[in-house]
Amino acid sequence: AQSVSQHNHHVILSEAASLELGCNYSYGGTVNLFWYVQYPGQHLQLLLKYFSGDPLVKGIKGFEAEFIKSKFSFNLRKPSVQWSDTAEYFCAVRGGNAGNMLTFGGGTRLMVKP
């Protein structure tokens, strides 16, 4: 069965630190990849997505992610986090034999200390 793994469940950083959140998926073939964010008390919203083309994708609020096909990974990065980045981050993947199913990872809860 397809699966999406986010190995960091909780991350605590100080402001201005760099961030990298891991996302790995288990199936091959063509994939569509997404990162979503859920700020406290708000809806989930899209940070960025990859369908094809340049594997380095830039999203909102200074976030970027790199698709590395050989590693089945789509890690999220930000060079300098802010207190307002405190949120839960979810990786999601559609691909392989999944048809129209979108599979989410378990989420990473990020806390940024001011």
Add this chain to the structure above:
Amino acid sequence: NAGVTQTPKFQVLKTGQSMTLQCAQDMNHEYMSWYRQDPGMGLRLIHYSVGAGITDQGEVPNGYNVSRSTTEDFPLRLLSAAPSQTSVYFCASSSLAGGGPDTQYFGPGTRLTVL
């Protein structure tokens, strides 16, 4: 545009009761889906639909039914509530791109407690 709306926001049920969670979108999206969010488990897909009259099961469909009679509405029915169904439920919609769901637009969620 209202986007994706869900009702109710909160609900408490007793074991064995049934209820329907409502979801509506006004973006003319083909794709609609229901997820449940449990701590440490991310979002798990319950059911989804790629258009009116077409529904399919996700990862965790047992105990839930859906129907899609119109493009706008995608209600989720709990047939006989169980404590294991205590969760936060999110409805989402999207257009289809590349043969699958594109950016998901999420509703505000329904927090369900089953006693």
